[in-house]
Amino acid sequence: MMRVWSSEHVFSHPWDTVIKAAMRKYPNPMNPCVVGVDVLERSVDAQGRLHSLRLLSTEWGLPGLVRAVLGTGRTMTYVQERSVVDPAEKRMELCSTNLTLTNVVSVSERLVYTPHPENAGRTVLTQEAVITVRGIGLGSHLEGLMVSTIASNAKKEDLAHPDRPSSPWRAPSDAHLEWQLLFLSAVFAKTLHLQEDSQKGFFDKHRFRVTFRSYC
Amino acid sequence: MTSESAAAAAAAAAMNSVGEACTDMKREYDQCFNRWFAEKFLKGDGSGDPCTDLFKRYQQCVQKAIKEKEIPIEGLEFMGHGKEKPESSS
Numbered sequence: 099m100m101r102v103w104s105s106e107h108v109f110s111h112p113w114d115t116v117i118k119a120a121m122r123k124y125p126n127p128m129n130p131c132v133v134g135v136d137v138l139e140r141s142v143d144a145q146g147r148l149h150s151l152r153l154l155s156t157e158w159g160l161p162g163l164v165r166a167v168l169g170t171g172r173t174m175t176y177v178q179e180r181s182v183v184d185p186a187e188k189r190m191e192l193c194s195t196n197l198t199l200t201n202v203v204s205v206s207e208r209l210v211y212t213p214h215p216e217n218a219g220r221t222v223l224t225q226e227a228v229i230t231v232r233g234i235g236l237g238s239h240l241e242g243l244m245v246s247t248i249a250s251n252a253k254k255e256d257l258a259h260p261d262r263p264s265s266p267w268r269a270p271s272d273a274h275l276e277w278q279l280l281f282l283s284a285v286f287a288k289t290l291h292l293q294e295d296s297q298k299g300f301f302d303k304h305r306f307r308v309t310f311r312s313y314c
Numbered sequence: 315m316t317s318e319s320a321a322a323a324a325a326a327a328a329m330n331s332v333g334e335a336c337t338d339m340k341r342e343y344d345q346c347f348n349r350w351f352a353e354k355f356l357k358g359d360g361s362g363d364p365c366t367d368l369f370k371r372y373q374q375c376v377q378k379a380i381k382e383k384e385i386p387i388e389g390l391e392f393m394g395h396g397k398e399k400p401e402s403s404s
Contacts, residue, residue: 134331138373138387176385
């Protein structure tokens with residue numbers, strides 16, 4: 099079972115301004131859970147396009163609870179983001195996927211920034227996400243919840259004001275952070291009624307291989 | 315450097331690396347990259363990246379941290395289980 103979500107947003111700023119802000123979006127006080135951003139690879143190809151591979155590290159705020167329910171001491175989750183910036187065509191594409199929790203959920207998200215076709219002073223962002231949850235008996239409810247939350251957060255986001263590019267703003271690709279928090283909340287709600295020794299058994303029994311559909 | 319790009323470079327510099335030992339290298343590289351990106355690359359001059367030495371040092375540090383923390387860049391891992399198949403599926 100999977101859900102797909104897409105949206106389009108227009109910034110009231112030219113493409114260059116939006117791209118500069120997009121590359122510098124962390125730290126972002128709207129998402130303090132992102133604690134690390136690293137560039138793993140970066141190069142310019144023969145066509146003059148910049149390719150980057152980045153690792154985003156997110157820290158949960160609930161280490162004790164995660165450990166008890168999920169049977170792991172690991173509380174960091176990771177997202178891998180690939181991007182291509184074409185300065186001649188004025189197109190930036192980012193594609194991100196989760197690297198952790200992949201046994202139970204996969205989120206794949208693509209963002210494309212291009213100048214507005216009718217107004218060079220504006221920029222269009224199109225965004226798509228595929229979310230697949232398997233097992234645990236939460237599948238369709240959780241997917242629906244995740245998709246509607248991500249969609250409503252994208253609408254709320256203050257995207258149109260990088261007039262001071264150094265000011266932080268919440269970028270749509272922070273969907274990964276939303277789903278992680280949602281997912282854990284739903285899992286806790288489901289399992290807290292179980293006895294402690296049953297909780298680990300619950301997760302062992304309900305591990306599923308993820309069918310990974312990706313835009314990346 | 316313009317005041318806009320200086321402020322932006324400073325903001326980016328406040329972020330951490332996945333490897334604690336790499337944070338200073340990362341911030342130095344980020345400042346160099348953001349300056350080059352805004353002032354050269356986006357304006358059509360993508361040649362001559364001045365940050366390659368900084369990037370090499372930073373990359374070596376990060377790759378080591380990734381191995382040590384066993385971050386699954388290449389594989390799928392969670393809950394202590396590797397790439398084995400699950401025993402049951404719905």
